[in-house]
Amino acid sequence: MARSNDEVAALLQEYADLISITGGDAFKARVYEKAARSVGGHHADVATLDLKGLQEIPNVGKSIAQKVREYLDSGSVAAVEELRAKIPDGVRRLTAIPTLGPKKAMVVYEELGVSSVDELAAAIRDERLRDLKGFGPRTEENILHGIELLRSSGGRVRIDAAMELAEDIVGALSAVTGCERCAYAGSLRRMRETIGDIDILAAAQDSAPLMKAFTGLPYVTEVIGQGGTKTSVRTAKGLNVDLRVVPPDAWGAALQYFTGSKAHNIRTREIAVHQKLKLSEYGLFDAGSGEKIVSGTEEEVYARLGLPWIPPPLREDRGEIEAGLRDELPELVTEADLRGDLHTHTDLTDGLAPLEEMAEAAAARGYAYYAITDHAPDLAMQRMTDERMLAQRERVHELDGTYPTKGRRGGLRLLHGTELNIGPEGEVDWPDDFLAGFDLCVASVHSHFRQSREQLTRRLVRACENPYVNVIGHPTTRLIGRRPGIDADLDAVFAACARTGTALEINAHPDRLDLRDEDILRARRHGVRFAVNSDAHAVPHLANMRYGIGTAQRGWLTADDVINTWPERRLRSFLRKGR
Template sequence: MARPNDEVQALLQEYADLVAITGGDAFKARAYEKAARAIGGYPADIATLDAAGLREIPNVGRSIADKVTEYLRTGKMTVVEERRAKIPAGVRELIAIPGLGPKKALRLYEDLRIASVSQLAAAIEADALADLKGFGEKTQENIRHGIELLRRAGGRVPLSVALDTAEEIVAELSRVTGCRRCAYAGSLRRMRETVGDLDVLVAAQRSDAFMAALSELPATAEVIARGTKKTSVRTAKGLQVDLRVVPPQSWGAAMQYFTGAKAHNIRTRTIAVHQGLKLSEYGLFDTESGRSLASRTEEEVYARLGLPWIAPTLREDRGEIEAALHGELPEVVTDKDIRGDLHTHTDLTDGLAPLEEMVEAAAQRGYRYYAVTDHAPGLSMQRMTDEKILAQRERLRELDGTRRRMRLLHGTELNIGPDGEVDWPAEFLAGFDLCVASLHSHFDLGRAAMTRRLVRACENPYVSILGHPTTRLIGRRQGVDADWDAVFAACARTGTALEVNAQPDRLDLGDEDILRAREHGVRFAVNTDAHAVPHLAYLRYGVGIAQRGWLTPDDVINTWPLTRLRRFLRKGR
């Protein structure tokens, strides 16, 4: 169900990892990593390109284009399969552990014959790595945390993967004759950052055709159970899909029943019981007479319980029932409220598309304003210079207002150093419309030092937004350790917005941190951190997480008119 671009990206990234594991040329591994990113971020479907078209993608040369062509033609890439055969599958699994790179994975296998995550966990507990060079106490502790992260993720998949799969299934089932309604529910509809399984609902009079259609989808690898009311399958990527077919008149009740978290549903069923009612996936019924009182829409089910409709992203039993009863339920921010993106990149640094393409893509999304924030010199690998950024500013000013009257903001993503310092002196920073400041290194500072570092960055009068604040990578890297309440208080005091980074592997801040920060009176910016044109569509994930954090449009600075936004970005200067 993934785009060919995504499939090839994963394959090339795996090849880069395999090259590194087997002691291959580091430059070759890096070349394949770059090609993987470029293909993953390429806006067109690579299946429509010939070899010459593939070579027009940045970082894709003749050799890599030939391998991609082979995969598109045969479904396999010979060099990858040859590399896979050189090492046990368990060793390849080891590099999925956050904090354990290819070289260490190979050393574990060669020296201790460790070829699985469970063997590595046991070896650490038995102190069997103590004499192995490069595996000191700190490294072992990091690996232990990495294993915990991996196990915690379990069979869960990222929000973006689950959403792509669900939308494909919904589209297929919606075409089946007799389908009145079809939608996904469950934790995906609540926009959880990871999803364990998919709940898909169909409203129809008969179920047979839908159960058969799901079982026969190309992505279905295994039929777990098939019945008249429910069928469960597992996709080729290991994601379980549960399909339920309900009568059309029960649609609203079913969506309410299968969307909320368990705790939320217990609360709504308890409210029903206290009113002499019974709530199920088929409707809200009078207990004594059995008469249906509400079922067709979620709104009428909630209304009959004495509640307003509650947005799916809030249905976690985190106070939404009480807020609804007291008329204090927030009108959460939506995609339509977002007027512009305030954190994006171009190929001037590590982005994949030129400035003009990113600007045009943003204009097509209907934005009122759009910021370009390429990396500053603190990340030396990006080779940024004063001359380059000033030339970009001049070109941006030329483009300003030419794309559907969308206004362009020139910004930069600054690197927060170990002591909280940022790139460029104050007089140079004064020339930018906005500055995003982010952590990109030194993630292991102690709690007190990390807190001071972040607070000092917020206190910089030119830092408007704290980018991907915790630096977490979901399932791969824990966020940095800091006194977050102190950081949130500093953001509120200095007028620094906290970013809700919409990159699917970040979603940073997460919803629980948003809820805490909101109590401090912090403002937020929902940004994509786009490094390619397709990444601009990641906004939906950031908005979903913002909703889970109860954010309203007034909480989010990039829903504001440009005049109000500019005042905020100046931080009172």
């Protein structure tokens, strides 16, 4: 299974929320919030650390370390349980709404008796919240947005949570005697940003040992249904997982069948019917005689239908069938194509690791270049100054080329950059003469999300027109399941990016994946270039690039579309924006 860090981080964040709900010390709540971030981003599995090792994690003091050990040793923390007991279940249900903070949840519960999401939506429709202190029409609108986000998630989870569980299951089942093949399929293999149920496919002559091993996994809490070819379980994380076992000679047909979206599979079956064939999870058959034609590999199945093998992220019926018939499928960008990462943070601002650790980890990933882009001064909470940024630049220059990179000649080239804040009028931190000293500038919206469509559009376009802005970071600002994207005319922004030579970021963090695949498809038609970046705030975050690449693939991008696959000389030429 995944490291314990995420589980412990969630507990610490919950404790911070409980402190806020119960009117506890705000400073103490912030301390636990910081500790949650630090634990979640720590490179080592906290379950392997003693008290001393835990206290070496930034923002984790003795008291917090003791609570972490208490949880790891016993499965609960007395202090957390004590606060949980003080909070009505209704308030805790309300805090699931992304835009409703714990204090406001307590107010609507105590003042209006509201204890469910449906009751809250009804109270807003009746305008009952407006009489409460701190509430008003804008607050109601924000809460309704949050309710929509909560309902639209439909119990789906982020791709990283599903991927960790799926890979653990595949690893466990692959070790079972008699298992010839095992892989995850479905929407996870297509790299969708959120996942409902996980589909696992295995090939074996005898399914019984696999089914027994599957239902006996330590994180399985309930067996929903069990049979010779399919078993469904519920896991401790709340995710349902289906295991299907097929004969080895049906592997390819089954993998094709259980990977494609419903719309993609309808199209492939239609092609089969036109050729007097029948396609199922067991193979491609002659419709008349029932004779099996092919089934062993996906490539064979697609080839017999007159198609090239279609990469899983494209199997959404968004033109991939037509492109395949014309032999015009793109050669999709891969993680191996990446030469660097152009948006990362250190502990100079809100990152968790020093510059040296982040650079060393980047070199270990085999990158040729790596950009440090800490926040600029307009985000006041980051305490950035000209002097601190210039001191970092000097250190970056000292370290440039000193980290050997795996599989590449020469040392890791370090680029000194910054993440600028795009202000309400499209302005950015620092004047041009200071910006000219950076190797690159990422510019992002971090506030004033509720401006009008015209204001937000002009704001982003103006940032693109700045000669020192190279990349628009997390362009729509969305947080999956927590905050919708801003309402801007994205086509106008895409046109501005293409016109000015400004790249759009595909932010690889699993709670952003911003741009979305649908937006990438549109932007690509404008001729925009892209940067797939980790936005890493800790060493483990660098590995999130796989999710950004998956999103880029769903947007049909090739390596040439992505600027951080380019050689350094070509990249630096692009970053000059014609200056």
